[in-house]
Ligand SMILES: Nc1ncnc2c1ncn2[C@@H]1O[C@H](COP(=O)(O)OP(=O)(O)OP(=O)(O)O)[C@@H](O)[C@H]1O
């Protein structure tokens with residue numbers, strides 16, 4: 431049974447006493463109230479004062495014993511009424527029926543209006559066969575990648591802390607438990623809508639859509655393109671956010687790994703860091719999830735999969751939208767917004783402030799060249815940025831076996847009317863991304879109670895566009911063993 435902390439007078443100002451939940455306001459069809467299941471011998475692995483501040487929480491409180499107990503689920507603050515929500519979804523292209531927060535528990539909303547959720551905090555009515563737990567390994571990956579994505583300027587859930595416990599958790603081997611405290615303006619997924627649509631519970635479906643719209647997409651009520659069609663406007667707004675998200679993923683070389691509809695945020699945030707990967711060598715067809723034997727979620731399939739997922743959302747919203755043609759029309763802008771947003775990201779990476787004739791061809795030729803030679807994606811872009819800054823193209827040229835092809839491309843790149851802006855490139859091409867082997871090294875140390883590498887990575891990844899002298903090794907090529915790392919759905 432989880433304790434309620436009675437705060438000493440001095441702590442009262444440090445933590446809020448109201449933890450509202452908009453989901454709870456919707457009514458019991460949407461969730462179950464329950465307590466997190468305690469874990470023994472909680473110990474800090476990492477926490478982020480920056481996230482605490484963004485949530486309106488006192489960073490000093492985050493260093494306290496009270497925070498440790500609350501954020502692993504052993505204690506509640508006054509006003510917290512934890513709950514797990516129900517959703518459904520399509521997994522690997524197949525309707526999976528009812529899912530829900532099987533190991534995530536919502537504590538409520540922080541003063542900044544963001545939901546605070548514990549992941550790995552015990553079984554819920556939606557756990558199905560699962561144990562409600564998450565292991566240290568995957569929790570460190572979620573914590574670091576959330577903050578890495580934020581550092582990159584990519585919409586994401588944030589991670590406040592990761593806390594470990596020696597409690598055993600059975601996966602392929604026996605591992606230990608951990609809990610990530612994470613936040614987002616909303617954790618509503620496409621799957622929440624699919625859930626009520628599949629049950630033909632149109633009252634709840636409308637309630638959910640209305641709440642999401644009023645809180646996050648108020649302009650949909652009076653959208654000039656959708657007069658009297660707020661739900662179509664909502665679908666279009668979600669499509670466009672998703673298009674922008676996918677453009678950023680593709681441009682930075684991020685593979686999500688499990689783009690099931692229950693992992694798609696209605697706000698267009700990156701959600702659920704499972705078997706994700708940042709590309710090392712540029713392989714457009716790379717499949718990062720070892721469990722994805724069909725390659726459904728290969729890197730270059732992600733934009734189409736997002737559209738497929740949006741189609742599922744459209745089907746769920748259809749009873750509210752009315753006409754099928756209207757729903758299809760609301761999805762349509764994805765097909766133009768995604769490529770335009772992707773090209774805009776690539777233009778920034780190339781140092782161009784504005785578009786010009788021939789850009790698409792120059793971008794295509796470059797990406798094909800990178801793919802042909804499996805050039806390290808992050809290193810290429812960073813070296814290109816430095817080449818433009820210094821005028822010395824040798825280090826970037828060295829990356830590409832076919833020097834003549836590179837020289838030809840470079841000549842055309844530099845001949846473009848608008849010269850590339852090196853400063854724009856250096857803030858668009860990160861030096862540091864959370865490569866698998868970096869995460870793996872931090873995890874191995876953490877499994878031996880040494881959390882220093884998690885701290886180091888957090889510092890670098892929070893500011894990935896800065897040089898961080900002395901940390902060059904973290905921006906280097908992956909070691910040979912990196913390619914043998916297998917990341918699966920096991921977490
Ligand atoms: N160990 C577990 N115990 C209980 N339920 C689980 C467990 N692992 C996954 N699930 C549930 O299985 C479904 C699919 O899991 P998936 O891996 O997409 O999500 P997740 O990693 O648990 O979390 P999230 O999407 O909240 O980040 C979800 O309903 C999830 O809650």
Ligand SMILES: [Mg+2]
Pocket residue numbers: 692693702
């Ligand atoms: Mg999930």
